[in-house]
Amino acid sequence: MRHILLTGGTGFVGSAVVARLVVDGYAVTAAVRDQHAGLPANVQRAVVAGLDADTQWSSALVGCDVVIHSAARVHVMNDTSTDPLAEFRKVNVEGTLNLARQAAAAGVKRFIFISSIKVNGEGTTLGKPYTAFDTPAPQDPYGVSKLEAEQGLRQIADDTGMEVVIIRPVLVYGPGVKANFRSMMNWVNKGVPLPLGAIHNRRSLVSLDNLVDLITTCIDHPAAANQSFLVSDGEDLSTSQMLRRMAAALGRPARLLPVPQRWLCAAAGLLGKAAVAQRLCGSLQVDIRHTCETLDWQPPVSVDEGFRRTAHAFLNE
Template identity: 65%
Template sequence: MAESIFLTGATGFVGGAVLRRLVADNFSVTTALRADSQVVVGQVRTVMFESLETASWEKELLGIDVLVHCAARVHVMNDAETDPLAAFRKVNVQGTLNLALQAAESGVRRFVFVSSIKVNGEGTDSGKPYTAQDLPMPGDPYGVSKLEAEEGLRELAARTGMEVVIIRPVLVYGPGVKANFLNMMRWLDKGVPLPFGAIHNARSLVALDNLVDLIVTAITHPAAANQTFLVSDGEDLSTTQLLHRMAAALGKPARLLPVPSWMLSTAANMLGKRSLSQRLCGSLQVDIGKTRSLLQWTPPMAVDEALKVTAAHYLEHKKQ
């Protein structure tokens, strides 16, 4: 008999894909949605809530085997909050631990928490990837809030016996991706010349299907209990390589100008865009050796296949 799953964040980019996979795999799924939300995939039980940090879940969690927590206040580029850390803590720490405590009290066996690589930090030296065992060094309020949630979950697991699985994704891309990845596809599709033809960094990415596959693996795999896993596609790309391969997926030429990365970094810093410079020119690599060995898990989708699927969705839905 399939596990009974309680899923948060089902209207989000990752959570929505997790929901579709769980329904396809015939899990019994309950989704928790904000009062103004709707789910359009599958026939699933839905419970409504106003805020994660104050919601009462006792009745909804009875009979649930595994809780998959994708809901979060996500990282935003231009945060309007006067106290961003407090805003992140409210949802990502207080909301997560309120839900997790009630899950433990209701007899939920396992809590799968989608965290972030930002717990590890903002970047790596090339050839020195992050590992799940590294000392966390979050560099922004979002990363701090995710680390504090992880710490609270581990303490709760030790105290109650509920198993906790923590997954830290890198940048996730796939059909329906937004933000900078979507902008990159738009530039390439329009044939805009870009000054990124000589960037020799190395960045780990993860296709949406690969991340979802690991989350589903973490629901049932015995060895996942009380472990932290990093996840990526298993192939790191420079910004220049990513642009060339994304352009190929779009069926367009990549018009890349070989501007030295130091020049781009200098210009970005002068314009107050240091974080953008880090993402474009800096490295961020993860070692998924533990994920592979402990769970016998291999990313099911190769990078070029994932880029093609992402490009096809973009081309089908782009605004003319």
């Protein structure tokens, strides 16, 4: 039986990974800050003070075959740190590489790193998706820190022989989702008219179930070693389509006003909300053919099923 150490095990993605690993019969140790963190009864706890260059992982790594590293200092809007990149580096670069070095020294065979599509950049030209082989072009401190962690992990793999797998998700949604996706669900559920009925962009999304399925596929798949994978649901949606499909999942009408996109962008610019307009009106597509062909993998959950599961959890909270 493979023994897996998972970081970030109480987070949005990590908690779903824990649940899947338990069902699949793995021995799981979850790194947590709080001894009383909510975890399944048969999951071991490894209490660590934080995630930085000084964290000691020796006891958590005993007998460990695979590390799944999903913990991170996450991207936040309107970061108030005086030096955001330095803060991201402490956790996402120094903390990650410290764990990886100790994992390699402890005999861990494979290190799965949950990175971010922000390593590729912030947006694509319509119909020209990112691929796993594009030259990285991160545009914010979070994306830069994830790229630097990837580069450091590849060097550790070269130096030690420990296999490294890098996964770059796009926007993840699913039961319990927070932030912008949840806000949009709330607006749609309340029947708020939204001026987003004429947006013709394309954005890739990934359901939590599809991301977890890919992560668990990478635990044992021999072809995953030392590869980077992009992941999505395999169907790209415009913002208008996404809201209509979301409304259908919620059992609500989609009240979308067909305001021209250029008007929205102009208004957002005047209000200092250009970044919000970019996320709503811009495109960000990924090509997952390398992932699917290398791993003989397909996203098991469709967009509509992913939305249905997300809406069901939202309505029952």
